Amino acid sequence: MIEMIPYSALTLSALGGLFATMLLIADRFLANYGPCRIDVNGERSVTVEGGCTVLDALYSNEVFIPSGCGGQGTCGHCKVTLLSGGGPVLPTELPLLSEQEIAAGVRLACQVKVKQDVELRVREEYFSIQRFTAEVAAARMLTHDTREVRLRLVEPPIIDFRPGQYVQVEVPVKGESVHRAYSISSAPEQAGEIGLIVRLVPGGAGSTYLHRVRAGDRVSFTGPYGEFVLSEHPETEVVCVAGGCGIAPIKCILEYVCRRWPARPCRLFFGVRAARDLLCMDEFRRLAREHPAFAVHCALSAPEPGDEWDGETGLIHLSVERHLAPGPPRQAFLCGPEPMVRATEEVLRARDVPDAMIYYDNW
Numbered sequence: 001m002i003e004m005i006p007y008s009a010l011t012l013s014a015l016g017g018l019f020a021t022m023l024l025i026a027d028r029f030l031a032n033y034g035p036c037r038i039d040v041n042g043e044r045s046v047t048v049e050g051g052c053t054v055l056d057a058l059y060s061n062e063v064f065i066p067s068g069c070g071g072q073g074t075c076g077h078c079k080v081t082l083l084s085g086g087g088p089v090l091p092t093e094l095p096l097l098s099e100q101e102i103a104a105g106v107r108l109a110c111q112v113k114v115k116q117d118v119e120l121r122v123r124e125e126y127f128s129i130q131r132f133t134a135e136v137a138a139a140r141m142l143t144h145d146t147r148e149v150r151l152r153l154v155e156p157p158i159i160d161f162r163p164g165q166y167v168q169v170e171v172p173v174k175g176e177s178v179h180r181a182y183s184i185s186s187a188p189e190q191a192g193e194i195g196l197i198v199r200l201v202p203g204g205a206g207s208t209y210l211h212r213v214r215a216g217d218r219v220s221f222t223g224p225y226g227e228f229v230l231s232e233h234p235e236t237e238v239v240c241v242a243g244g245c246g247i248a249p250i251k252c253i254l255e256y257v258c259r260r261w262p263a264r265p266c267r268l269f270f271g272v273r274a275a276r277d278l279l280c281m282d283e284f285r286r287l288a289r290e291h292p293a294f295a296v297h298c299a300l301s302a303p304e305p306g307d308e309w310d311g312e313t314g315l316i317h318l319s320v321e322r323h324l325a326p327g328p329p330r331q332a333f334l335c336g337p338e339p340m341v342r343a344t345e346e347v348l349r350a351r352d353v354p355d356a357m358i359y360y361d362n363w
Helices: 007-030 054-060 099-103 124-128 205-212 244-260 281-290 316-323 338-350
Strands: 035-040 044-049 079-084 106-108 118-121 130-141 146-155 166-173 176-183 193-199 218-225 237-243 266-272 294-300 330-336 358-362
Touching: 035 054, 044 054, 146 205, 146 218, 166 193, 166 205, 176 193, 176 205, 176 218, 176 244, 193 205, 193 244, 237 244, 237 316, 237 338, 244 266, 244 281, 244 330, 266 316, 281 294, 294 316, 316 338, 330 338, 338 358
Parallel strands: 035 118, 237 266, 237 330, 266 294, 330 358
Antiparallel strands: 035 044, 079 106, 079 118, 130 146, 130 218, 146 193, 166 176, 166 218
């Protein structure tokens, strides 16, 4: 039996939806909060027109904080501590904040609107993040859907970054700029130029833009960002696990390790779907030939007919499980899809790698 809904209920539901929509429109176009002051760390005070997000207000005043998703509220990187003026925590923030963070006043800058004077705290290192202008020096396709873009810095002329860090590229969209995060694939010694490895995502603003730029084009970005910190102890083995384009920061780390500590033990576990998705293998094979302490393990999770692959197959965390025995002190860097990262973390813990020595970047 189908229960009939009274017309009055339908009418009330429709009116409720219409009212909610009108409130959103009014808040977007009609609300006038006037000038609002933002106090940052008690060191810097800026005035903005109310109605924008905290993230946009900070960026417009050259205070750059991480925002890997470009302000869409999905990455959770743009966390700041609001001391006053933030209002209640929003439903869009709850999935990305722990109870401890909420109690401490941590919020997502991309979700909080400036409607009154705001007092907040950010990490001190964010004040050293800069905006860079660069020129496309070269670009080439690495696979059927992945491109490497080399950016030669114009202003400032050099960038000081740690292996494994990333930048946020300013992507023009309908007359405005949105930000998309890309790991630096080149070594820190090449401070006047950086490399980005970009897989084309259908409909993706950032990847479409970076697959379209040509030599001589100007590109702006901010950075560097990222929490990866490489151990300075040469006896600590470096274990890198990458899936697909997650190889970008891993490539930077491995090249740096092999150059600075030629005899330092390090391993690469690299997983892709099929042979046509393998990236940078010539560089890794060269490093393995020149550095006997460097080992490469690749696995295809879904090899295609004609791949002629005689290597490992299956998910890459299973390769880690097969080849990595409990033993020396280790530090691990993981970059790839979240399921890969979580499964690999469990394997590493079982191999006695402490959580404090496991760094990851997932998507």
